[in-house]
Amino acid sequence: MAANHQNWGAESLWQDLEPLLPGLSIEVLARADSTNSVLLERVRSEQHSAGERGQERAGERGGFGRRAHDMQPCLLVAEHQTAGRGRMGRIWHAEAGASLTFSLALPLALADWAGLSLAVGCAMAEALEPAPARPPRLQLKWPNDLWLDGRKLGGILIETVSAGDQRIAVIGVGLNIRPQKPGNESQFMSGYASLDELDTTLTAPEVLRRVARPLILAVTGFGQGGFGAWQQRYEARDLLRGRPLMAAGIEGVGAGVTVQGELLMDVQGQRQTVSAGEVSVRLQVSEPPAC
Template sequence: MADQQLHHLHWGAEALWHQLQPLLPGLAVEVVARSPSTNTQLLDRARHAGTGHASSDEAQGRRTGDKQPCLLVAEQQTHGRGRQGKAWFASHGASLTFSLSLPLAPADWSGLSLAVGVALADALDPLQPEQAPRIGLKWPNDLLLLEAGGLGRKLGGILIETVSIGTQRMAVIGIGLNVLPQPMAELAWGYACLQELQADISAPQALALLAAPLVRTILAFEREGFAPLQAAYARRDALHGRAVSTTLAELPEGVADGLDDKGALWLRVGAERHRVSSGEVSIRVAAAGAGSTGVDGGTTGTAGEAPAC
């Protein structure tokens, strides 16, 4: 499980293991002071599983060469990343950055990042039936802190990557969440943090809130796909009704009009609706709808692969 307690933070790794192990037998929970990227680290292990070659973790005495689930938490990531090589800023104590690796075999991978987003948002911002959400979801991979009259500011992101090991496929699900206030300049979507929702929350407390709901949602997605979560996502859909542009030559712009049961985005152009699911589509909110940031923000990816750690 955990190799150490990190500085002044108490991560409760053993308690997390007891909570999650019944859901993921064979799980390891590991906490490290620093990692270049938790996703990269777990992908490296997975690629070396069964090859007989050591991964870069072996010198640290960590479990390598197997296909068991692992929750890897880094108090600081030095080279966190999103899609297309974009950096994810994560400073010591101010961010929650972790990755979960596990063998996964859904009938359809479409919508996995959306399912993860719903799990995180519902755990951190539980809603009553008629309550307006504070955390919104921006297709396909971002969490926003919503603001009246605007789209909101970026709270976190999700990066999902997969690797084949024999007949199995390992999913590595990376999460990055801003926890404490910190100065950030020139961010397209602005900066938001969890302490704006709960003043005294810490990164370990946030992880304790969301770890089990996240695992349960991923396992449910493997069985049932995205469709059962379609309504929950719609309730937090930050793009719905907003004018957006894309990088698709045949569909340069439209109005976001919800998702289908596979997690694809519907764009309305005049009286027609077009389904968008391509892995190379960039969605940008038009300047008039960009809210308080005053800058367009771009997202590239599918509903099954998206950015954070």
């Protein structure tokens, strides 16, 4: 593990989380291009190495070769993420101390993945604002953004990769903790929010401690009830409901989400659904460009 400059309390965090995810490892890197990319590449490298050694030898080593722990759950934190990725290839800038960027990789067998990013966002919002006002300050912008007081706070990126008969899910999270230092205004503009507006005492390690357990419980429990178990909780923080918006060139008004996690829109008296991955949603109000 590379040297890091914040006290992450990785050992105590591991002791708290490992019973939920047996085999879990926690790593903190001082610098990485993208925590999602690092974990995805590890899985792909494992498969490639196992293939070169042959199926028989790979089977003797637990299926995927020289570093079997790469197939086990891993929570990877980067203090400084230089090339973070958001949805649809957007860049997420993350400066050390000013942001929390981490990814959770774990084998995940789900019959239906629809709405997982919405459930993850809801779990984290509830962890950061457990007793919200009405309306809550922390809201969710479909399909994968967290907003604070009407400005973007962070985002979620879920990617998957096949690993033999398993599928590894990599859930990446980026959250603004405080504005970046002077000189980086182009990377963190006034249109974005940071968690110090919600609680001035929060640090990146403290935020990780708050959200890690709810995140794991949300992901590991998702297969039991799917998004249906989260629908009402999500709608309590739905930023788009009742607001004018545009999706795929269609103008309408947000009307909630379906039990499958699809966006509902009222368009000229008709209700339409929009599936994740098909469109980029933009509010028809002043909104900063995607970070």
